[in-house]
Amino acid sequence: MKNKTYDAIMAGGGVMGCATAYYLMLEDPTLKVAIIEMDATYEKSSTVLSDANTRLQFNIKENIEISQYALEKLATFDKDMAVDGVKAKTAFRQEGNLFLTDAKNAADAKAGLAVQQNLGCDVKWLTPEEILAGYPLLSVDDIAGATFGALDGTMDPHAVLMGFKNKAIDLGAEFIEAEVAEITHEAGQVTGVKLTSDEKLSAKYVLNSAGGWATKLAKTAGVDLPINPVMRQVHIVEIAEQVEMQYPFTFFPSGIYFSQEHGSRFMCGKSFDNDPIGFDFVTNRRTFEERMWEDLVGHAPAFDRLKYIGAWAGLYAVNTFDGNAILGEYPTMKGLMLANGFSGHGFQQCHGVGRYLAELIRGVFPVLNLGIFSPQRILENKPVFEGHGKLV
Numbered sequence: 001m002k003n004k005t006y007d008a009i010m011a012g013g014g015v016m017g018c019a020t021a022y023y024l025m026l027e028d029p030t031l032k033v034a035i036i037e038m039d040a041t042y043e044k045s046s047t048v049l050s051d052a053n054t055r056l057q058f059n060i061k062e063n064i065e066i067s068q069y070a071l072e073k074l075a076t077f078d079k080d081m082a083v084d085g086v087k088a089k090t091a092f093r094q095e096g097n098l099f100l101t102d103a104k105n106a107a108d109a110k111a112g113l114a115v116q117q118n119l120g121c122d123v124k125w126l127t128p129e130e131i132l133a134g135y136p137l138l139s140v141d142d143i144a145g146a147t148f149g150a151l152d153g154t155m156d157p158h159a160v161l162m163g164f165k166n167k168a169i170d171l172g173a174e175f176i177e178a179e180v181a182e183i184t185h186e187a188g189q190v191t192g193v194k195l196t197s198d199e200k201l202s203a204k205y206v207l208n209s210a211g212g213w214a215t216k217l218a219k220t221a222g223v224d225l226p227i228n229p230v231m232r233q234v235h236i237v238e239i240a241e242q243v244e245m246q247y248p249f250t251f252f253p254s255g256i257y258f259s260q261e262h263g264s265r266f267m268c269g270k271s272f273d274n275d276p277i278g279f280d281f282v283t284n285r286r287t288f289e290e291r292m293w294e295d296l297v298g299h300a301p302a303f304d305r306l307k308y309i310g311a312w313a314g315l316y317a318v319n320t321f322d323g324n325a326i327l328g329e330y331p332t333m334k335g336l337m338l339a340n341g342f343s344g345h346g347f348q349q350c351h352g353v354g355r356y357l358a359e360l361i362r363g364v365f366p367v368l369n370l371g372i373f374s375p376q377r378i379l380e381n382k383p384v385f386e387g388h389g390k391l392v
């Protein structure tokens with residue numbers, strides 16, 4: 001039997017695989033593109049388990065520019081992804097992101113703010129008095145100030161994923177529910193993929209878009225990626241106090257955050273250094289009770305009285321090298337394209353990254369050069385950190 005041949009195969013059909021396929025088909029509808037996804041229900045895909053927040057508040061210029069492009073695209077995303085007149089329903093809610101900072105981290109926050117403002121971002125500094133006046137649930141003990149980005153916000157990640165997926169298929173991409181067993185290669189050039197069914201598909205380009213499973217897949221092409229799948233939990237609580245106003249997505253200096261679902265219902269999370277590595281999705285209520293609750297009450301005293309509603313867990317693909325995305329062709333394996341290691345901020349990057357990878361595959365000059373995130377930096381041991389050695 002002759003192998004099916006494609007121009008490009010997306011190994012993993014989460015938001016990165018589907019966004020890249022969309023941009024490929026949009027720019028060149030003659031291309032043969034396959035999206036291979038091992039679970040079309042997306043039960044464990046990070047995309048659908050994410051908090052789906054997007055923010056301009058990064059320190060690295062390219063990360064900010066990726067978010068600026070995301071905002072531009074989100075303005076018309078629902079309409080752009082319409083198939084047969086049915087629009088996507090992203091429900092983008094620009095409630096703003098508020099990053100509170102303590103004295104120790106204030107200089108870093110202000111340096112980031114300056115970069116953002118120089119790039120024209122609508123982000124401002126709030127004093128402790130302004131924080132208290134605007135957000136009465138919060139305490140400003142030990143708080144030096146905050147940065148507030150009014151255009152940041154949250155949305156329905158499933159709607160974004162389905163938007164890209166359905167539109168890519170509409171434009172001609174093929175969606176295949178199957179598991180990629182290995183990326184095949186010969187003499188330093190990718191030749192395609194072999195599925196667990198033993199079927200082989202040929203392609204000059206294979207994108208590793210396997211999210212938390214990326215390291216396993218890259219190994220089949222002889223490539224070691226510094227990426228661990230790490231379980232992150234999100235807990236839902238309802239506080240006793242009636243909350244009438246809409247709070248921004250709020251981050252506290254310890255790394256704990258909350259996002260108001262509606263009224264008095266909040267979801268909250270925090271990354272811990274010893275979060276389990278592996279494919280663990282089992283949440284533990286005690287993580288909230290013993291490791292997060294007191295921290296939260298310290299910053300927002302009204303969280304003292306609450307009802308615990310539940311939790312979910314998903315995987316961060318943690319780039320242990322520098323916490324940033326790893327994008328582009330692997331230097332020693334022609335045709336092996338990477339969209340990996342997004343850690344906690346990949347969902348919002350799907351627009352810029354999808355466009356960039358499609359440009360690299362098509363061999364055209366990228367509109368936004370993301371070469372700073374090339375895997376070459378790992379081989380040269382030149383990490384690009386967001387803040388002082390900070391993994392985000």
Ligand SMILES: Cc1cc2nc3c(=O)[nH]c(=O)nc-3n(C[C@H](O)[C@H](O)[C@H](O)COP(=O)(O)OP(=O)(O)OC[C@H]3O[C@@H](n4cnc5c(N)ncnc54)[C@H](O)[C@@H]3O)c2cc1C
Nearest residue numbers: 012014016038046047050051053180211314345346347348
């Ligand atoms: C709790 C949580 C909160 C988050 N919050 C945010 C946030 O607020 N903002 C933000 O920007 N980011 C956030 N993230 C990160 C974000 O979810 C990810 O960076 C992003 O979704 C990665 O997309 P992806 O397509 O690479 O991965 P995924 O969505 O995981 O997609 C990868 C796909 O590949 C498939 N796959 C794997 N191996 C194979 C194989 N061998 N063959 C075929 N298919 C395969 C999987 O089934 C999966 O569907 C969060 C993540 C978590 C877990």
